Amino acid sequence: MSLLAPLALALASLVIPLVVLYMLKSRRQRLEVPSIRMWEDEEQYVSASLPWQRLKVTAALVLQILALLGFAFLLARPFFREATLLGPHTVLVIDTSGSMATAGRFAAAQAEARGLADDASDAQLISVVDAGPRPRVVTAFSRDPATVLSAIDGLAVGGGGEDLEGALRLARGLATPDRPTKILLLSDGGVEGALLEPVSDASHILFDQVGDNVAITAFGTGVPGEGAANMFLEVSSFSRRTESISVQMLVDGLEVGSVDIELAAAEREQRVVPVDAGIGQTVEAVIVEADDANPLDDRAALILSGAGDLAVTVTGEGSPFLDALLGALPGVHPAVGEPPDVVVIDGGSAAEIDRPAWIIAPDPPPEGITVTGRLDNPVITFQRPGEPILEDVDLTSLAIGEVQLLDLGPGWLRLVTAGDVPIVMLGEVNGHRVVYFTFDVVRSNLPVDVTFPILGARILDFLGGNRLGSAATATAGTPLSLAPPPDGSTVVTKPDGTSVSLEGNVVEFADTAAPGTYQVDYLDASGALVEHERAVRQFAAAEAPGSARQIATTADDTADAQDATLLREWAPWILALLLLVVLVEWWVAYGRPSPWRRRSGAGAAV
Amino acid sequence: MLLEPELRARLERLSLTNRRRLRGMWSGRHRSKQLGESLDFADYREYNPGDDFRRIDYNLWARLGVVLVRLFEAEDEMPLQIVVDTSSSMEFGEKFATAQRLAAAITFLGLAAGERVRLVTVPASDRPSLRGPWARHVSSWPQMEGFLESLSPEGGTDLPGAAHLMAAAGAHRGPVVLVSDLLAPGWEAAVDLLGSLGGGVVLHVLSPSELDPDFSGDLTLRDIETKAELPVSISEAAVSRYRERMQSFVAEASARARRSGMDYVTVLAGPEALTAALRELVAAGRLT
Numbered sequence: 001m002s003l004l005a006p007l008a009l010a011l012a013s014l015v016i017p018l019v020v021l022y023m024l025k026s027r028r029q030r031l032e033v034p035s036i037r038m039w040e041d042e043e044q045y046v047s048a049s050l051p052w053q054r055l056k057v058t059a060a061l062v063l064q065i066l067a068l069l070g071f072a073f074l075l076a077r078p079f080f081r082e083a084t085l086l087g088p089h090t091v092l093v094i095d096t097s098g099s100m101a102t103a104g105r106f107a108a109a110q111a112e113a114r115g116l117a118d119d120a121s122d123a124q125l126i127s128v129v130d131a132g133p134r135p136r137v138v139t140a141f142s143r144d145p146a147t148v149l150s151a152i153d154g155l156a157v158g159g160g161g162e163d164l165e166g167a168l169r170l171a172r173g174l175a176t177p178d179r180p181t182k183i184l185l186l187s188d189g190g191v192e193g194a195l196l197e198p199v200s201d202a203s204h205i206l207f208d209q210v211g212d213n214v215a216i217t218a219f220g221t222g223v224p225g226e227g228a229a230n231m232f233l234e235v236s237s238f239s240r241r242t243e244s245i246s247v248q249m250l251v252d253g254l255e256v257g258s259v260d261i262e263l264a265a266a267e268r269e270q271r272v273v274p275v276d277a278g279i280g281q282t283v284e285a286v287i288v289e290a291d292d293a294n295p296l297d298d299r300a301a302l303i304l305s306g307a308g309d310l311a312v313t314v315t316g317e318g319s320p321f322l323d324a325l326l327g328a329l330p331g332v333h334p335a336v337g338e339p340p341d342v343v344v345i346d347g348g349s350a351a352e353i354d355r356p357a358w359i360i361a362p363d364p365p366p367e368g369i370t371v372t373g374r375l376d377n378p379v380i381t382f383q384r385p386g387e388p389i390l391e392d393v394d395l396t397s398l399a400i401g402e403v404q405l406l407d408l409g410p411g412w413l414r415l416v417t418a419g420d421v422p423i424v425m426l427g428e429v430n431g432h433r434v435v436y437f438t439f440d441v442v443r444s445n446l447p448v449d450v451t452f453p454i455l456g457a458r459i460l461d462f463l464g465g466n467r468l469g470s471a472a473t474a475t476a477g478t479p480l481s482l483a484p485p486p487d488g489s490t491v492v493t494k495p496d497g498t499s500v501s502l503e504g505n506v507v508e509f510a511d512t513a514a515p516g517t518y519q520v521d522y523l524d525a526s527g528a529l530v531e532h533e534r535a536v537r538q539f540a541a542a543e544a545p546g547s548a549r550q551i552a553t554t555a556d557d558t559a560d561a562q563d564a565t566l567l568r569e570w571a572p573w574i575l576a577l578l579l580l581v582v583l584v585e586w587w588v589a590y591g592r593p594s595p596w597r598r599r600s601g602a603g604a605a606v
Numbered sequence: 607m608l609l610e611p612e613l614r615a616r617l618e619r620l621s622l623t624n625r626r627r628l629r630g631m632w633s634g635r636h637r638s639k640q641l642g643e644s645l646d647f648a649d650y651r652e653y654n655p656g657d658d659f660r661r662i663d664y665n666l667w668a669r670l671g672v673v674l675v676r677l678f679e680a681e682d683e684m685p686l687q688i689v690v691d692t693s694s695s696m697e698f699g700e701k702f703a704t705a706q707r708l709a710a711a712i713t714f715l716g717l718a719a720g721e722r723v724r725l726v727t728v729p730a731s732d733r734p735s736l737r738g739p740w741a742r743h744v745s746s747w748p749q750m751e752g753f754l755e756s757l758s759p760e761g762g763t764d765l766p767g768a769a770h771l772m773a774a775a776g777a778h779r780g781p782v783v784l785v786s787d788l789l790a791p792g793w794e795a796a797v798d799l800l801g802s803l804g805g806g807v808v809l810h811v812l813s814p815s816e817l818d819p820d821f822s823g824d825l826t827l828r829d830i831e832t833k834a835e836l837p838v839s840i841s842e843a844a845v846s847r848y849r850e851r852m853q854s855f856v857a858e859a860s861a862r863a864r865r866s867g868m869d870y871v872t873v874l875a876g877p878e879a880l881t882a883a884l885r886e887l888v889a890a891g892r893l894t
Contacts, residue, residue: 028824028826029824030825031825032827032828033698033819033830034696034698034701034787035829036827036829036832036834036835038851039836039838042844
């Protein structure tokens, strides 16, 4: 403990005059009586006329000396050093992704951030960055604790993924040359590979609370049946015990059925559930009576969208599986007497690509690609996360008999690889979208996988220009595209029921971190409803496992971080002690029954 | 208003008595030291020229051969003087208000009985002087009440000087009612003189806190009348000794009053003081 103003201790010398005052005789209280004649004999009991008296150490004297010493000590401003994470300017990057909803991680992060904001002195600036799917600066360079606390409290955990890299980029952008900036990342670490490590100039505060969790990790349209939509449902367990759950299916809010699923620990179950729903209706899957670590991933929704006709032709060898797939997909029909919109090249020549194509182990491959060899029984090692084509599809357990070894030019995006060997790629050939499978589907277990129709639908959706997909259904955090009428306005009702009015020139609504259904109402200039539409934002499945990991950083190694200490004064404690002393003194003086205390009703005091 | 109408109505049913023969200027209802014209036979004496023939007892003249005239008791008025102490010491507590009501009650009793009543105050001055009106009929009550209400306690008092002046006015000899706290110097001589005028009553007005002080500690006591100050350390023992001195003072005042032919009543100032004092006077035979 040290003192900021040690000279103030000199005030403790006031104890001397205080003691002197106690040694001086007190002035007597005057009291009027009808006559002093009867008291004259008592005058002999008055002590001598010396101004001094023997010092009597009373409780009041001790308390007053204590109060005086405490006051001097308070003015000397004692303090102690406390290690702090804060710097002259601190950027709090708070993860609001879906995984932070697991087991109270986000609440703990908010509490930690609030504590840091409370610890900040007047000279320390604080900025807050929301590290959600769309990072944003909530407040910048604030020295007002109320503003910072308000910004922290205004954050909410969403259902989207995190963009830690983007958030850190924003945080680094807040650095100013005149003031060292420290970045604190309050996060569970995000998904593996989402961040280039080690992260420099930042410290990571890990929130790794865990709990048993069951999640809907995939929910999409499957192969439509007769008059009904087949919903693809994947439920995953991140629990350490066997879970028996019931998934309720709802269409436009009305229950239409349920699915009972028993999940062993760390297992997942995929089901195709027929639902009597049509285009434009909202289908929801809800894990009922779920009591798990993350409530956000217990519900998923989808708006069945209409698909236009897509003419598809198959060249090459073809296979019954492809025929069955194309025949089952809604809005897809063989190109007969018309130019195809999409061509599927199954083992045939892909030398000339003049339209979007799904190329499956072609021979020869498209221009710019050379087959250098073949590899038997490759093991899938990587599936690119967050890829729309692979949404709800897991190819990591795909068994393949043989793949082509290719010499690729630039511009190809590898979605699935086995080591360095590409398995599934995206690219463009002659300006047309191409999905490239380097293996023969027939020589793999893909056709018997429950996700094959989903994958096929996603691929044709991509190649057909998203005509089969639903722009209204996306991962939480994906902005809503708005098309307000001229001179009109837009009202967006969020899943929690709150509404936001937007001016007519606003064409995007970005506050979509909360998973659920968004109602968009377009109003004309008079406020009358012109049109309305719905959109669904789904919980990001990658966040469901709730994995946590410490992010390697380099900030802790810096000298600044090691020397970062906070001067914390004892003033509040001393003030509390002084108040207690004063209260006790008051009680001693007035509150305690005393034989010397003057009773009420005595003679008139002068 | 010092006396409420209901209280005055009750007081009208009481009357003052006097144990001594009076020597008043005018006839009244009380036995006089002189012989007079009443119906009560007193004595015989030899006839002297000029005596009223109607008083000659002819039966005795015939039987004894001596001319004797019958003498009868005389009845005089009772001049009642009420001395009210207006010194500053009476300001303490409710002493003066109590004194006003006591004096008012005695005054009304006398007026209701047709006595000559005088209210006397003794202003503090270098030369003793008396101040106060005489009245004889109950119709004078408003003036007497107004005089009493106009009084206020201030300054000192010269009780012995006042007593000397009253004794010097021999024509008004009669009972005196002294309403005082007897804290004035020379009160003993005053009581002796006033008692010699025709007896009477000492109404010794004291505050309850005077008899039983409720303060303690190191204090400077200030005499409300003389303004003198006295530093004292008042302990429980000192209070106990004070109580003993007060009891002695009260006992001495009582004894002095009785030696002087006056009755003595200690009145504790307060709302019930008048009722208690009247009850004491009835018990002492001063009121019937």
